[in-house]
Amino acid sequence: MMPVPDLIPALPELFLAVAAMVLMMVGVFRADRTSAVVSWLAVLALIVDLVLINRGPLARTVTFNGMFVTEQFAIFMKSLIVVGSAVSIVMARQYNERNRVDRFEFPILILFATIGMQAMVSANDLISLYIGLELQSLSLYVLAAFKRDTVRSTEAGLKYFVLGALSSGMLLFGASLIYGFAGSTNFDQLAKVLSSEAGLGSIGLIIGVVFLSVGLAFKCSAVPFHMWTPDVYEGAPTPVTGFFAVAPKIAALSLFLRVMIEPFGHLVHQWQQIIWAISLASMVLGAYAAISQSNIKRLMAYSSIGHVGYALIGLAAGSAEGVRGVMVYLAVYLVMNLGAFSVILCMERRGESVEEISDLAGLSKSQPMTAAALAIFMFSMAGVPPLAGFVPKFIVFMAAVHAGLIWLAVLGILASVVGCYYYIRVVKLMYFDTPAEALDPTAGGNAVRFVTAVTAVIILLFILIPGPLLATAEAAAASLFQG
């Protein structure tokens, strides 16, 4: 008989799974105010989860017969994901109440999605990769359609589901090709096989990696597998969009990093070309397509496509420096996006949510603090120093230059110049245009306003104490290259 596997490395996931199921029971059997109670309990569970993650083993630990791995890299990424999830639940409270979608399944689904994302980050086998990915995706499909009484939300969920299934199919096809040509699904075994000459030369394996990358690129909405993003972002309820913009992106990118660096690290010269192409395409399309958007959620969708492009530069570099750049990028991206969506959640007029960019006109007059915060986020996303958004861009560009990808860096910088246009257009609207009818000054509620304030301060002052984050990211990036 086989011994019971070591459960300690997977403790956070186990805890969260149990917590999610317990909360579901609470939700089912409690009579009144269930969703509020379940939401706050879910936040509590995520906080405990965060603590457990950070108390886990620092050294690389593999369990469940090589299916699950954890190290500093996983700890870093999971922490970001958990923070993103928790803040999303908090921010969704008031929106859900006002839009009559205040159901206790919402936080539960976010918890399940979070478990899936954590499983993705810790995947050390193509099977566990796929299971984590599907757990996450399925929860997200439901969340996208959560406002089931509106056509757009349902449409968003359906589109996401159909295209997600297609991408899953491709990913599975890639995985089966890889299994067929390498004889294993385990990352460590794959790395071992590929370190030999015979493994490297196999074209089938490379095509398998291509299909796998396509599936992953879909999940982090890189061009040309991004098409779902604007529609889903626009259609999904705003708190869900905010959640989509942060946590799943982080999970998908960390999975991308792990898959490319760990099992296929020896194929770096092969996959570098794919990443190069989709990174550039994402940056360019993100920058150009965003310009003619009028809906702020669509704008954020293209913005996130562009940001994924920049983050992928770090992966294209294929070095520890590049990975570190991606990690810092994701950390800063998380904070910027939470901040921006907290402001978008505050966009209400006479009690109704509004989503047009032009609704922000003259915000600096009616709500100067909110406008200032959004201006900070926009400038930071555009990468204007000394705001936080500048630092990771700088790191990934430097990594690209050091890796010899000078053209990618140059084109990336050009794309970010184009990107500046639409970010700064928002600022211009708020500060220089004649005000539309003023937005409700108290919309969003205290929790959301608090998120806005905290994220704005972090973005503003990050440049003063970047050390801890940079050092942690460096150690975490190094841990990925040990295995």
Next chain:
Amino acid sequence: MILSALAFYLFAGIAVLSGLMVITARNPVHSVLFLILAFFNAAGLFVLLGAEFLAMILVVVYVGAVAVLFLFVVMMLDINFAALRRGIRQHLALGLAVGIVLLAELVIVVGAWAVAPEVAAHTAPIVNSAVTATNTQALGAILYTRYIYAFEGSGLILLVAMIGAIVLTHRARAGVRRQVISKQISRSRAETIEVVKVPTGHGI
């Protein structure tokens, strides 16, 4: 050996053909029926490989549940498939071109399949077939030990699927009479039956 080869080509050929029919059939009900045929052939392929448990599961789950569900859905929803197919002609050429090129490339790739000697070491069976007699036993032995993580993870996925289905479709309708068994059971005679004295010969 010749017999098994013949059987393989039979099953495989019918599977591919019926797959083709699934997407080309005009009547959606026919499509589903061809799908079922494809499932049966796939099950036959499993049997040829000696995986009789998987073959049975495929028939039970896919044919017995999934495909029949599809059939119900197709028949209950009045979808105008002709309208859906209207645009197909203008996209047909391009779609075919892309499909054929992709297929050709994949054939090239798979055609170059060769297992490296290092790889062969990993492909050895995980479970010693001499120890466990049946398929079912062998699967059971590894499912809850070696693949416990994947198994439990799949369980979570199914749970989410269930929650999702309920969240998206369940509504509490007003004015629907439900059977509440505890209420039925706990009814006392007093609230159900009223004994009325009826004078004889008068009626109620």
Next chain:
Amino acid sequence: MATAIVFLPLIAAIIVGLFGRTLGDRASQLITTGAVLVSAILSVLVFKDVALDHHTSTVTLLKWIDTGPLTVDWAIRLDTLTAVMLLVVNGVSSMVHVYSIGYMSHDHSKPRFMAYLSLFTFAMLMLVTADNLVQMFFGWEGVGVASYLLIGFWYDRPSANAAAIKAFVVNRVGDFGFSLGIFATFFMFGTLQFDQVFAAVPGAVGKTFEFLGYHVDALTCTSILLFIGAMGKSAQLGLHTWLPDAMEGPTPVSALIHAATMVTAGVFMLCRLSPMLEYSQDALNVVVVIGGTTAIFAASVGMAQNDIKRVIAYSTCSQLGYMFFAAGVSAYPAAMFHLATHASFKALLFLGAGSVIHAMSGEQDMRKMGGLWKLIPVTYVLMWIGNLALAGIPPFAGYFSKDAILEAAYAAGTPVGYYAYWLGIAAAFLTSFYSWRLLFMTFHGKSRADHHTLEHVHESPSVMVVPLVVLALGAIFAGWIGVDHFIGEDMGEFWGKSILMLDTHQGLAHRDEIPPLMSYMALIVGVAGIVLAWIFYVVSPGLPGAFTKAAKTLYEACLNKWYFDEIYDFLIVKPSMWLGWGLWKGGDGMIIDGLGPDGVAAVTRGLSRRASRLQTGYVYHYAFAMLIGVLCLVSWYLLSQR
């Protein structure tokens, strides 16, 4: 002390320039005038110390540029040449400052004017005290800027703005030559410091540049490039067109900048560079020809002008021609001497003309004057003194310096020397003719002004007359005071090492040996010119009209400045305008903007629209896009592997 001389005007300019409005008119005038007066007094002391007692020195202020092989300091070089210039610049400048208090009394922005004047003085001092070519260039450009600001001082007049721009642009042409000369000097000698350059010059004789396949004598080329700079600043033939137009500025500006100091910077430069020029006979010959031609050309134009200031402006141009050909025949001391005397009498003439204009309520056309001598007798007398000095009538200052120049040119004995001599004699005749023409038309005969103007004619206030008197004293006495030191027996000792004249170029020393007729020629034609003017404009006023009819072409040519402006307009300005227009509309507007900012923006918008049109909303389109993406990636790998 030298530092104080240079920087006092700058300090005054900064104070008045920045705080002029707060300080008020009176304080501004006092600060600037005071500063320049102190500078002038100090200049006298420096002159005595350096020029008479021969205490030459160089004061290094601080390091300016230090980039590998190129080292340039801010330094004040004090030798006789500098001392003379300090005296001239500060002397005239202080008088002009004082004069301006009166002349500009009706103007609204006196502090600005005074600040510009002081700024100019500083830049000019920087130029003359320079110890290297770069510092000289700094001062050179500084005076250019100040000149631009002062010509365009009345910026509400379009003509003043046009004149200011013209002066600046024409000077740029010269400055371009100057800067090329600086580059060439650095290229040849590896240094720009005067002493080091001059020490290296004798070794560089005969070296050549290769330029477009031609072998060009390096020293000649460098000298001519530097000379082009001098031509621009000193309004020599070809680059002279800005000077008459510069008369749009206030009259004190004309006196200070466009007569006494800035325009003589070119002459000063040639003298400063005498150790270099001496070794290039070709360059010297060019200088002589340009100078001599300018002298006669400008004098001929001066004869036909009616604007009182323009007459004097062409006169200045002509006198600068004298100085240039003096330098060209190696008579640098004579050039400097004429520079000094000319500064005093030309400033006197300009300020006198200013006094006339002031009296006539701004009228500058001589045809509307006449008979003024009774109304403004002091100015009349002072103008006489100035004219006598200009015409070279003994014992006035001009006699000594101009005679020396002409004699030196004859004594040089070269063909270009004779060329310059005869043209100079002719120019001297014309000079005295137009000078007295000016005098007679302005002060004699019947008044042609309307009586409204005549009623207001008044003698200028003493704050304007006193500077005139001081300058008149200079015009009378400067000649025979300075003659011994500047060009007489003490010449060698006086100039010391600041001027180099090779033994083969000793025309100035041998000027006593020329035939007596030749040396009296200048005086004879001068008197003849006066007499002719007297006949034309006093005895029989009908003659000029008859004469102009008889020699219509000649007169028209003179009146229209030999069509220089028209030729330039046709050859340079119009084509430049066309080119500029073409480059603006075609090159910049269509190509640069079209492909650059505008084009990029348009392309960006177009791409953006197209990119968002990709988003059709149909799931199968999205799926198809994904498939195409996959297809591309797979094909890419298959093709790159094979």
